[in-house]
Amino acid sequence: MAVTTNSVHMCSHIMVAKTTPKTPSFNFYENSVSGVACNGRKLKRNVFCGVQAMVQVGLEDSESVRKLRVLEGNLELDVALERELREKGFLGLRKTKLVCTVGPTCSSLEDLERLALGGMNVARLNMCHNTREWHCDVIRNIKRLNEEKGFCVSVMIDTEGSQIHVVDHGSPSSVKVEEGSVWLFTARKFDGSRPLTVQANDEGFSEGIKVGDELVIDGGMACFEVIEKIGSDLHCRCSDSGLFLPGAKFSFWRDGRLVQRNHELPTLSEKDWADIEFGISEGIDFVAMSFVNDADSIRNLKNYISTKSSRPIRVLAKIESLESLQKLEEIVEASDGIMVARGDLGVEIPLEKIPTVQGEIVYVCRQLNKPVIVASQLLESMVEYPTPTRAEVADVSEAVRQYADALMLSAESAIGLYGHKALAVLQMASSRMESWSREENQQSFLEQRQLGVSLPDRIAEQICNSAVEIANNLAVDAIFVFTNHGHMASLLSRNRPNPPIFAFTDDESTRMALNLQWGVTPLLVDLLDDVEANIKVTISLVKSKGLVKEGDSVLVVSDVTTTISTPLAFQSIQVKTID
Template sequence: MAASASPAAAAPPPPFARALSSSTSRLFALPLPLHPTRHKSPRIAIRAPIATRSSLISDPAAAAAAAAAAAELGFDAVSEAELREKGFMGMRKTKLVCTLGPACGSAEALERLARGGMGVARLNMCHGSRDWHRGAIRALKRLNREKGFCVSVMMDTEGSQLLMADHGGVSSLKIEDGSEWLFTTEKFEGSRPFTIQVNFEGFSEGIVVGDELVIDGGMVTFEVVEKVGNDLRCKCTDSGLLLPRAKLSFWRDGVLVERNFGLPTLSTKDWADIEFGISEGVDFIAVSLVKDVDDIKHLKNYLARRSLDSIKVIAKIESLDSLKNLKEIVGASDGVMVARGDLGVQVPLEQIPAIQREITLLCRQLNKPVIVASQLLESMVEYPTPTRAEVADVSEAVRQYADALMLSAESAVGAFAEKSLSVLRMACGRMELWNREENQQKLLSQHQLAVSLPDRISEQICISAVEMANNLGVDAIFVYTKHGHMASLLSSNRPNPPIFAFTDNANARKSMNLYWGVIPIQLPLLDDMEENIKQTFNLMKSRNTVKPGDLVLVVSDSDLHGPFPAPSVFQSVQVRTIP
């Protein structure tokens, strides 16, 4: 009777109002006070630094015990702690990538990032020496062994591009409006007043007085006022902060000055860096300045000839050429990075959001992990709190179901590396909750990729498994896989419950660190699927990560039966209750 007395009450609220009413306490519980006036815009306040959060294992003895237990199961200590604290549905699905640098180079800082949710550590070969990167890689591998982490390593090639030098060891330069600077190719040690070294002899070819020099996509802008031989004297027209090894581009009358120096995508230095990465056991190689599919095929064929297929190749989309050949590049790669900073140099800024959405959707359709990168929390390089616009940007990437989000300068050289990661983690969790409560997964379209019958069966089984998992409200999906293929197919359908991917392949475990919603766990697998199920149930029960009565959807992969299974051996789907 009460409902019929009020027509307004009988009418269903609009979707957004319904989201507010049903999720307000969870989505908007964090207070949003205005920041002191040193900022131009309000920023989100963070209640506690990352090290004080209960999801972390801060006690050394407890951490050692957790690491030993996790090692037995092959379950990384951070995911296990998150599962214990938040339960299955509270586990974060979006993966977090952190760029390493001086701000987080120590073993202690790396451990704090790993405990804070870093699943992939990126090494930018534009910066630092190989000795520095070698030390970082070995420190990470040691942390993985001793602390029970599972952090993968991604090496990012420099590419053939115009770059500034490292300012003679200075971490950054503050450029003021009206100041004049000489950009030169002359080699010298240390630093000189108002002088910046450039890495390529012919950088000034075709440039005229009046052209605009843009640094790092607009961080600082100059006007060319004089050509001095092969050098350029430039006047700052838009002040800002210059970071070491920043990228240069020239504009004329609002149009990018395109010059083809005939440089290969992978330079001689890049190939030397790749050899270094191979020798140190990196898990991913991100290729900068990809122009077409041949750039990706060249590196993948090289790795295949050396039986290094376990190293996955990530294509960085950061140029007009890469956009023109987008589908072919995505199809040939093992994953994609949307490098919005460099992309914004060649594409009008207002087009970047739509391009990001298009790339993210295409990657999901082609079953390739996608990383959204560049300037996610850029203000946190200097300030302890982000702008609300930055948090909204992060949330939009999560809403688009990007597999991973990446911190660049925020973690590499920022004053608040760990706090940046904490903000990123919290923003992801909030938006994932909204996606789940609004059932956004229902809106995702499905696209058939496979041609052969076995591959088509795999696709359809995973599509059906995800629909079944969502409709039944299972607590988790367990998938048993040797190479991670079934886990990736399940991930691309973005199920509500987390995906626990059991594998006996260490390389597959590391590669799955980029798959949305997948928690890779390494342990010995048998040909007998029933024994695998019993083994994992018992091990996880012994760690109190599952309990009797939990509902689990189990998916098996035919690749467990060897590289060439019999035609009659296909995948299976079961719904099990933990005994």
């Protein structure tokens, strides 16, 4: 262990050096602790204190010095965010990300721009609906807004997937089901609507189903008892009256448990593969995979994408079946993120379990460092009305309090008339809950739930955990992170720090992927191999935009690895006061 002091900067360093098997030279783990007492208070102006943890593999050469060049003012910052930053300041920046499903009522360039200005971070296209041409136009409109108007909105396609549901015959939007009425459920095709008859989309829909089983529509819209089975046809008596909506989903229950069936439907149908192909060619950022039941399907898709697309596309697993819940950890581990698809999940698990299951999924995602979206019916009443119910606002706030990375609008934005208002409600409710949580954390600082050291890259994980603790204690204005693939940025986000995280990357797909991570503002810049130069350049760029001013302090974390000729991996933390 070596201890050095640096009188100019008034900071002390603790260094741990060890040799690596790769090279005869040193591996440094350097830690320095500030001598400045500023716990919980703002840093004093002109004080520089540094904590560095650095891993050095190999020898330094002049390459990084040669590459050091002056950058022009090419900082790409989302215009909506820039506006929010000017209005609310660093601490007021919303941390929870917002996903909007794009549908007929918000697909024009003007509507999309309005959503982007309203804080949409990711646009979701549900491939269940509409034509590929329609989706193509939407994607191109979003790319146009990004390129021409300076937004940073990522694109997600959501696969149709295969699930047993009622075939929609274009009949009225809902059909009433009276208690005691007897209905035929069949896979046989018929034209138009027939009274008391329901067509299922798959022949295997009644496989393994017995007389006496309960048939539940859409998680409780109506309930039936199976009274007769002839071939694959089921005769069912309505035991709890209700409604059939178009495309209703059904589930079978026996002795209070879901009857799980290994029907032959693949997770990705031929149409899904074609949609993914289309998405790759249009340069999408995320694929959300519907009805994932195991980690293999995620790994297959990721492998496929890596052979087909030169640009990484993140694969999100939608948790919407009992089976996916039973294999939650392996699915989370295999995926690049998760969507809690509460709509379909509510068909397979009792509704009263949804809040706790949601909490568990969010928790597991955070432990395993994967972004998580809470989706479906957040503000359902706003499909029709310009104001949400109080209960909906409470639901949104609970998801924010659980520290989900993102919230999602479905029909509210896709077919509702008040999509932009619904987005504003998410924006306001999440900002409010975030600041409340921050105050709550401040008061119970020491009791804060600690994240375990559990990830494979323990050095980076430790550095980020410490960095966030320092950032919160020093009440710095912002955290800057230099990152090639977003790893350190996501590890910082995982700690849900008080200050916003500005992630500087030179990789466009990393930038778009980070759009889904709590508290991260991703920025595209040319990164240099020289950490000090990156700090200097980005601070001056951000300063030139008037976003930081003299006396502000930023904590800087870096995981930028230098070129192969100089295999130098720096993972460092520094705190800088703007002068």
